[in-house]
Amino acid sequence: MSKAEILEALRQHPFTHDMEEAWKESLAEIARMQTYAPDTLLLREGRAADAFFLIIDGLVAIEMFVPERGSLRLQTVSAGEIVGWSWALPPYRWEFDARALTETKALVLDAAQLRDRMNRDCALAAWILSRLLAVVAGRLKATRLQLLDLYAPAPRRAS
Amino acid sequence: MISQAIAPSASDLFLPRPFQVTGVRRETSDTITLRLRPPDGSAFSFRPGQFNMLYLFGIGEVPISISGVHPRTRDLEHTVRAVGYVTRALARLRKGHIVGVRGPFGHGWPLEEARGQDILILAGGIGLAPLRPALQYLLAHRSDYEQIVLLYGSRTPADLLYQLELERWRGRLDLHVFVTVDRGDEAWRGHIGVVTTLLPLAERLLDLRRAFVLMCGPEVMMRVAARELEDRGVPPERIFLSLERNMKCAVGFCGHCQFGPLFICRDGPVFPLPRVRPLLEVREL
Numbered sequence A: 001m002s003k004a005e006i007l008e009a010l011r012q013h014p015f016t017h018d019m020e021e022a023w024k025e026s027l028a029e030i031a032r033m034q035t036y037a038p039d040t041l042l043l044r045e046g047r048a049a050d051a052f053f054l055i056i057d058g059l060v061a062i063e064m065f066v067p068e069r070g071s072l073r074l075q076t077v078s079a080g081e082i083v084g085w086s087w088a089l090p091p092y093r094w095e096f097d098a099r100a101l102t103e104t105k106a107l108v109l110d111a112a113q114l115r116d117r118m119n120r121d122c123a124l125a126a127w128i129l130s131r132l133l134a135v136v137a138g139r140l141k142a143t144r145l146q147l148l149d150l151y152a153p154a155p156r157r158a159s
Numbered sequence B: 001m002i003s004q005a006i007a008p009s010a011s012d013l014f015l016p017r018p019f020q021v022t023g024v025r026r027e028t029s030d031t032i033t034l035r036l037r038p039p040d041g042s043a044f045s046f047r048p049g050q051f052n053m054l055y056l057f058g059i060g061e062v063p064i065s066i067s068g069v070h071p072r073t074r075d076l077e078h079t080v081r082a083v084g085y086v087t088r089a090l091a092r093l094r095k096g097h098i099v100g101v102r103g104p105f106g107h108g109w110p111l112e113e114a115r116g117q118d119i120l121i122l123a124g125g126i127g128l129a130p131l132r133p134a135l136q137y138l139l140a141h142r143s144d145y146e147q148i149v150l151l152y153g154s155r156t157p158a159d160l161l162y163q164l165e166l167e168r169w170r171g172r173l174d175l176h177v178f179v180t181v182d183r184g185d186e187a188w189r190g191h192i193g194v195v196t197t198l199l200p201l202a203e204r205l206l207d208l209r210r211a212f213v214l215m216c217g218p219e220v221m222m223r224v225a226a227r228e229l230e231d232r233g234v235p236p237e238r239i240f241l242s243l244e245r246n247m248k249c250a251v252g253f254c255g256h257c258q259f260g261p262l263f264i265c266r267d268g269p270v271f272p273l274p275r276v277r278p279l280l281e282v283r284e285l
Helices: A003-012 A021-028 A111-120 A122-148 B085-090 B125-140 B163-171 B195-203 B219-231 B273-280
Strands: A031-036 A041-043 A051-057 A059-066 A070-078 A097-100 A104-110 B017-028 B031-037 B051-056 B060-069 B076-081 B098-105 B119-124 B148-154 B176-181 B212-216 B239-242 B270-272
Touching (some): A003 A051, A059 A104, A070 A097, A122 B219, B060 B098, B163 B176, B176 B195, B219 B239
Antiparallel strands (some): A041 A097, B017 B031, B051 B098
């Protein structure tokens, strides 16, 4: 895929669409488009967090492998969302697995080069980290609501 | 028969009519759908979003949302989750049994007002039941509406209601259906997460600033979803939610379902968000 096509994908993706054009051009230099077949891991727990995924199409599950129970799915991430923020925090190590459930197309940014660009440009770093914080907060809220188990059978009542 | 602006006459308000159970379909481990036919076999007229009082003689009476009409027989359908004394007894009914029916009561979904607009239906758990007749109506009048999106959240794949119908809806080209569960299992290949995590998908398909939102589910879910919808640009007066309280008389006399200055049975159960938003924040109600 050409740099122009990657740049266009960055213009379209909800995470980056309103980012300054110069930053998009900079990110396009460190991004590649990747397609993942169903059941392929995008990232694996314990490995180096070396990429930042902008999901273009498909469905990705955030999972954790539990001995004798297999991979347990905790959440799914759809087109227009992002996968992975461990690349932004030392020690840059994935804490969960991420698996494509359907054929998934993602824009994959090289994390080391992205961190390098953020270290050199505080405004870019602030922009990306504030967006990531919003994503993290949204996922935390969703997880808390999941923990409430709102659809569980209500306590027995008269009617 | 799904129709508009239906209310029982004053003499019918407190008089249950004996309906015959013509079928029982098990939806999940604790939820069934009853198929009911009036004594004269006529079609039952109601407005999507309304409810009936179902009376088991000698046991008790409960308010249950009308969950639609059977596509072939046109019998009235009520989906019942067995959570209490009366609903557990309702869930034990079999074909041929008799149920007392009073209704229909309350205000339904604003389907006439929403004509020509995008529709977002947001359902959580058994909250899909009162939304099903709305969807049946929308699909029967499909050309009168723009995009229609259904977002449905459930506890697990085994807790999904109307599974065969869901499959049919998903197969339609003129309806977008997204289903999510709080906890998947090995066979589940779909979305996992609360229903509000599906909103970005809906946003790609319809213009939320112009959409009508019909919502039913646990009150916490609706409170959170209403905030997120407003943040995404949905005008609050276009967000409608169906509330549930302990209803007894069903016509605003007894006060059991009082919700601040409102009676859920008489003024609802479907409300536009601005009418109930301040009350949703009052913890004592």
